[in-house]
Amino acid sequence: MSIKPYGVAVTDAIASGQLAKLKAAEAAAEAHLKEYGDIPTLLALLKVEIAKLQAHKKG
Numbered sequence: 064m065s066i067k068p069y070g071v072a073v074t075d076a077i078a079s080g081q082l083a084k085l086k087a088a089e090a091a092a093e094a095h096l097k098e099y100g101d102i103p104t105l106l107a108l109l110k111v112e113i114a115k116l117q118a119h120k121k122g
Contacts, residue, residue, distance in 0.1 A: 076088035 073088050073092065076084040
């Protein structure tokens with residue numbers, strides 16, 4: 064089974080209580096991290112840079 068490692072899929076796997084679904088969700092999340100990195104951290108960095116540029120343009 065192939066799942067996308069998004070919140071709903073992960074929470075559904077947790078709620079299922081089925082080991083196979085939990086392991087599939089874990090594998091998908093690990094593969095996503097390996098391919099794309101830590102998106103939430105990168106998004107936070109992007110927001111900081113956007114705020115800096117916007118503040119600079121205002122001043």
